[in-house]
Amino acid sequence: MPVAMITGATSGFGRAAAYRFAAAGWSLILTGRRSERLEALEQDIGNKVPVLTLTLDVRDAEAVARAVEELPAEFREVTCLVNNAGLALAPKPAQEVDLADWHTMIDTNITGLVNVTHAMLARLIATGAGASIINIGSVAGSWPYPGGHVYGATKAFVEQFSYNLRCDLKGTGVRVTDIAPGMAETEFTLVRTKGDQAASDALYSGTTPLQAEDIAEQIFHVATLPDHININRLEVMPTRQTWSPFTIDRD
């Protein structure tokens, strides 16, 4: 059975994707920082499909490279890498945020994603036709909004990095896709507000946000397309989310 490696599998899209791939019989390499959640996942899924859990901070390039180097034989031939680990912080105007929060977003969403990709490229190329890298970007990478500052910019990086990877991977059979979700109800807003459950509940109340399973389904769909099809970018929003008009500062 094919192997999928999913970063940020302890919550949200990554966790839902783990269940989706497991339902189809894929072997799984599941990573995240919260080992107790990884253990719970292993207990839940590990009796159905082979599961390897790795407690890993994607920002730690050395640890990422070592973990990939030391993959047990049965998990070495990876067919799909889902670069999902990421976060937004500081939902305030740029002029009011802590610099540390900007650095955390850059270190996780850009440096972390690059760390994992670099470590995994040789493995994916060895797998060849049918392999894919699925990067989780965001609508924030294309559409500006107040408070999006560095988060949106990191996701714009994910989009362009995905396209550029495609150029270099020409002829290897490895596909690259940027999946860009809109508003989805996960722990994302809880993390963004540093634990403000009321703010998180308020954002998702009275509307119909995407659920983690909706994006997991898209991830699985992209990963299981015929070898000759590469979706470059997939932007997915809730039907009830659209854009605002330009705003104008007036006297």
Ligand SMILES: NC(=O)c1ccc[n+]([C@@H]2O[C@H](COP(=O)([O-])OP(=O)(O)OC[C@H]3O[C@@H](n4cnc5c(N)ncnc54)[C@H](OP(=O)(O)O)[C@@H]3O)[C@@H](O)[C@H]2O)c1
């Ligand atoms: N929800 C949305 O509205 C939305 C929309 C567009 C894009 N996205 C993107 O979708 C991805 C998944 O987010 P989500 O909505 O599923 O949020 P989530 O429920 O908060 O899940 C985020 C996952 O990323 C992991 N993670 C964060 N920092 C990490 C680090 N330094 N090292 C390793 N893992 C790390 C977390 O695991 P640990 O804490 O255990 O490490 C967690 O499993 C992110 O890239 C996010 O930017 C989300």
